[in-house]
Amino acid sequence: MPNTLSLTKGEYGREKAALTLNADKLNFAVALEQSDPMKGYSSNYKQINDLNKKSFTASYKFDDNWSFSHQHNDSKYSYDQYDKTWSKLTEDANYHYIDDFSRLQYKDDSVSANLFYNRSNRRNQTYNVTGSKWTKSDHLRFDTIGLDLQKQITGKFGDVIVGTTVSRDSYKNDITVAKNIKPGTKINEFRTNYAVFAQLSKDLGAGYTATVGARETVVEANKRYNAFTPQFALLKKLDNNSSLYANAAKSFKMPTFTQIYGGGGANFAANPLLEPEEGWTYEFGYKKTSNTSMFKAALYYMDLDTIEYEGKGTSSNPYVTRNMSFKNKGLEMTYEKDFGSKYSYSLGANFCNPMGKNKKGVWERKFAREQYNAGIKYHDAKFNAALTGMFTTDRASGWGDLLPVNFIAGYKFDKSSSVELGVENIFDRDDIVSNPGSATKYYCLPRMVHVTYTYTF
Numbered sequence: 001m002p003n004t005l006s007l008t009k010g011e012y013g014r015e016k017a018a019l020t021l022n023a024d025k026l027n028f029a030v031a032l033e034q035s036d037p038m039k040g041y042s043s044n045y046k047q048i049n050d051l052n053k054k055s056f057t058a059s060y061k062f063d064d065n066w067s068f069s070h071q072h073n074d075s076k077y078s079y080d081q082y083d084k085t086w087s088k089l090t091e092d093a094n095y096h097y098i099d100d101f102s103r104l105q106y107k108d109d110s111v112s113a114n115l116f117y118n119r120s121n122r123r124n125q126t127y128n129v130t131g132s133k134w135t136k137s138d139h140l141r142f143d144t145i146g147l148d149l150q151k152q153i154t155g156k157f158g159d160v161i162v163g164t165t166v167s168r169d170s171y172k173n174d175i176t177v178a179k180n181i182k183p184g185t186k187i188n189e190f191r192t193n194y195a196v197f198a199q200l201s202k203d204l205g206a207g208y209t210a211t212v213g214a215r216e217t218v219v220e221a222n223k224r225y226n227a228f229t230p231q232f233a234l235l236k237k238l239d240n241n242s243s244l245y246a247n248a249a250k251s252f253k254m255p256t257f258t259q260i261y262g263g264g265g266a267n268f269a270a271n272p273l274l275e276p277e278e279g280w281t282y283e284f285g286y287k288k289t290s291n292t293s294m295f296k297a298a299l300y301y302m303d304l305d306t307i308e309y310e311g312k313g314t315s316s317n318p319y320v321t322r323n324m325s326f327k328n329k330g331l332e333m334t335y336e337k338d339f340g341s342k343y344s345y346s347l348g349a350n351f352c353n354p355m356g357k358n359k360k361g362v363w364e365r366k367f368a369r370e371q372y373n374a375g376i377k378y379h380d381a382k383f384n385a386a387l388t389g390m391f392t393t394d395r396a397s398g399w400g401d402l403l404p405v406n407f408i409a410g411y412k413f414d415k416s417s418s419v420e421l422g423v424e425n426i427f428d429r430d431d432i433v434s435n436p437g438s439a440t441k442y443y444c445l446p447r448m449v450h451v452t453y454t455y456t457f
Contacts, residue, residue, distance in 0.1 A: 001020040001021065001027040001029060002020060004019070005018070005454070005457070007453050008450055009450065010449060011448050012036050012038060012448065016034075017032045025061045027057075027059045027060075029057040029058075030054075030056050031054070032054050034051055035051045037078065040086060042443070044440040045081060045086060046079050046440075048445070052077075055074070066104075067105050068104050068105070071101045073097070075099075076096050092127045093126040095122070095123070096122070097122050098121040100120075101116070101118050102117045103116045114148045116146055118142075118145075119141070120142040122139070122140040124137070124139075125137045139173070140172070150163035158200050159200070159202075160198065160199065164194075165193065166195075191219060191257075192219070193254075194217070198213065198214060199212070199231075207236055208234065208236055208237075210234050211232070211234075212230075214230045215229045217229065229249070229251060233247040233248075234247075241288055241289050241290055242286070242287065244284075245284070249280070251304070252278045254277075255274040259271065274307060274323060276305075277307055279305055279326075280304075281300065281302045282300065283300045283301075284298065292339070293337045295333075296334045296335075297332070297333045298331070299329075299331055302327060302329070305324070306323070306356075307321055307323060308326075308356065308437075309321055310322055319438075319439060325357040326357075330350060330352025330353065332348075334346070342380050343376070344376070346373075349372050350372075354366040354367045354368075366437070368396065370393045372390070372391045372393075375389070384409065386407070387406075389403065390402075396437070399436050408421070415456070417456075419454075421449070423447065424447065428446055429444060430443050
């Protein structure tokens with residue numbers, strides 16, 4: 001880490017101070033951040049949270065192979081509920097999250113090993129102002145400890161990576177796990193994960209490279225889950241600048257503890273019968289590069305069993321989780337171009353047809369069908385600037401278009417001092433940023449300007 005001190009000041013109470021220090025093998029980073037609450041940006045009359053966040057990171061490198069790092073985050077939020085006039089406070093909800101992530105790592109030319117331990121403490125309290133009483137107070141704790149090992153082997157048969165991962169997850173809540181769990185339902189607030197994996201990449205000649213991988217995962221939870229997730233890829237090099245590729249891969253992901261048991265706020269109900277997310281993704285693409293440009297295009301198809309947050313629209317449980325069949329097919333394209341020595345631009349587009357199966361077994365639209373992005377950048381020895389935007393249209397449920405446009409510019413006075421100006425939501429739009437199907441509409445925040453000064457020493 002370099003030795004730096006940076007200060008950020010922005011509208012709506014946005015402030016941040018950050019410090020990084022390098023002491024040879026020992027590195028530190030500290031950041032303090034806060035912002036003011038904002039009303040009028042949600043359809044359920046809840047003010048956007050104010051933020052008070054502190055973070056600390058330290059790392060120590062014992063030698064060329066061994067290192068240790070720890071990150072600590074302390075975040076406080078509040079979501080206050082108002083009546084429909086936005087004048088009377090009816091409910092005060094406070095959230096305090098404390099997260100710690102520790103990692104001991106070994107790495108050499110062929111072996112990497114990570115021993116990790118993560119803990120997340122979450123305290124949630126909700127006070128009913130009208131009734132002058134606490135309506136919800138809970139304390140959740142998540143713990144994960146694990147070991148990840150990988151070995152790279154290079155031989156006549158190709159390049160091989162083999163490895164294994166073992167981890168143990170736990171979840172604790174000081175209140176009843178969930179009111180809607182039926183009596184007699186088997187639950188287990190612990191989870192043990194075992195996995196072995198291998199990947200082989202081989203040059204087949206004539207410009208072809210094949211990659212075959214496989215992972216076997218066993219999870220001991222409410223019941224035993226066995227998942228075999230293979231991957232196949234083939235790359236054809238057309239010339240020194242262009243290539244074609246095809247890829248097919250299966251995915252597997254367990255539901256989170258809060259998706260199964262609830263907790264973390266009254267907005268989310270439990271579903272202990274959730275099954276893991278899994279499915280296949282297929283992709284066929286083309287890529288061409290030069291010294292000043294790059295073009296990529298990919299056709300893709302997804303066939304997944306996913307987990308959806310379904311909006312119920314009730315005050316007690318606005319969201320519930322359920323398994324949903326999901327399919328999507330589309331075309332994604334990206335073009336980047338440098339012109340001159342200081343300017344560059346990028347263009348992108350994604351055309352797709354995301355569909356999900358509702359409770360009645362009928363396929364219906366999900367998300368948006370079209371998305372476009374563009375950006376232009378300038379940079380020299382002292383000054384840099386970028387203007388970027390993304391246009392999302394043909395959204396599900398007839399929701400309006402989404403068009404965030406942002407600008408950022410920086411100037412370096414000398415080797416020690418620099419300043420940065422950022423403008424978010426330049427056109428001050430009030431687009432809906434939540435996904436169709438949500439019980440609540442959240443609107444993008446107004447135009448925001450912030451300035452950051454950084455001193456390097």
